Amino acid sequence: MKKHQEEAVILDNIPIIGQDTYRLILQAPMIAREARPGQFVMVRVDKSYDPFLRRPFSFFRIDKEEGIIEIGYKVVGRGTTLLSQKKRGQTVDLLGPLGNGFRLPPEDTSDIWVIAGGVGITALIPCLEDLRIKRPKAKRVLFYGVKTASELIPSSFFKSLCHEVLYSTDDGTMGFRGVITECIDYHVQKGEKLPSVIYACGPLIMLKHIARWALAHSIPGQFCLESIMGCGLGACLGCAVPGNIRHGNSEKGYVHVCFEGPVFPVENIRWDEL
Ligand SMILES: Cc1cc2nc3c(=O)[nH]c(=O)nc-3n(C[C@H](O)[C@H](O)[C@H](O)COP(=O)(O)OP(=O)(O)OC[C@H]3O[C@@H](n4cnc5c(N)ncnc54)[C@H](O)[C@@H]3O)c2cc1C
Ligand code: FES
Numbered sequence: 629m630k631k632h633q634e635e636a637v638i639l640d641n642i643p644i645i646g647q648d649t650y651r652l653i654l655q656a657p658m659i660a661r662e663a664r665p666g667q668f669v670m671v672r673v674d675k676s677y678d679p680f681l682r683r684p685f686s687f688f689r690i691d692k693e694e695g696i697i698e699i700g701y702k703v704v705g706r707g708t709t710l711l712s713q714k715k716r717g718q719t720v721d722l723l724g725p726l727g728n729g730f731r732l733p734p735e736d737t738s739d740i741w742v743i744a745g746g747v748g749i750t751a752l753i754p755c756l757e758d759l760r761i762k763r764p765k766a767k768r769v770l771f772y773g774v775k776t777a778s779e780l781i782p783s784s785f786f787k788s789l790c791h792e793v794l795y796s797t798d799d800g801t802m803g804f805r806g807v808i809t810e811c812i813d814y815h816v817q818k819g820e821k822l823p824s825v826i827y828a829c830g831p832l833i834m835l836k837h838i839a840r841w842a843l844a845h846s847i848p849g850q851f852c853l854e855s856i857m858g859c860g861l862g863a864c865l866g867c868a869v870p871g872n873i874r875h876g877n878s879e880k881g882y883v884h885v886c887f888e889g890p891v892f893p894v895e896n897i898r899w900d901e902l
């Protein structure tokens with residue numbers, strides 16, 4: 629798979645949910661052609677090199693025919709604030725696609741749970757789309773948690789993507805009151821059939837909880853991790869996390885989120901050491 633550095637034209641940059649989450653639509657035909665769900669791009673937010681480092685973002689939509697990619701991003705600091713001020717017609721420099729995306733489950737998979745926390749939903753939407761097309765017989769259930777209802781992507785968005793959406797909000801303004809892991813515990817206790825595979829993306833605390841649960845029940849999973857990134861290319865070691873990928877004779881070691889990830893099989897991360 630080829631990586632490209634590409635000057636992408638901004639087709640639109642608009643709020644999607646709440647005040648601080650945006651959808652950046654980019655004409656980037658070379659990257660769109662190669663991109664897969666779960667991979668990411670490094671964005672140079674400004675030509676002035678302020679901020680100095682590129683910022684990583686997952687693909688929210690990939691349109692290979694039109695040569696368009698989308699990013700869904702939350703404003704959290706300097707880079708994303710500057711990005712939110714970019715206007716249609718301006719350009720941003722991209723590097724990508726990077727990393728390893730979501731792998732498909734076996735053909736005979738019957739029940740898939742896709743678990744999203746907050747802005748983690750953005751990486752899972754192209755994954756859901758891929759599962760819909762390539763594993764059409766599997767039942768796809770989305771568990772989607774946020775702090776409050778105004779942060780949710782509306783349910784109409786998911787109609788064609790999954791069979792069922794179970795929401796949770798911390799303040800109870802929509803769906804289950806509490807965090808998404810409590811919502812899952814509640815449904816499991818009620819007798820919900822356990823999944824054959826899990827796909828997850830969201831805050832680390834959520835991923836750790838689900839990973840322990842999946843491992844305890846021997847349920848395979850594909851987990852999309854975030855970490856602070858310097859290069860995105862496996863060169864700076866800034867994104868290393870404790871992992872279980874074999875290095876030489878040693879079982880333990882560290883994995884690069886940018887290079888071996890950001891999507892990992894659940895057993896490849898040492899969750900208790902994160
Ligand atoms: C592979 C990958 C995919 C990502 N995809 C998305 C996405 O689709 N949408 C989205 O909104 N965000 C995504 N992120 C997180 C995003 O990269 C950061 O929010 C962004 O870099 C923050 O830049 P900033 O200059 O605004 O914030 P800064 O001013 O640099 O930092 C503000 C706050 O954000 C935290 N932060 C900074 N970088 C990261 C990071 N890489 N991961 C976690 N926390 C960080 C800092 O610790 C600090 O608390 C992804 C991160 C990775 C590693
Ligand atoms: S970000 Fe530099 S090695 Fe991963």
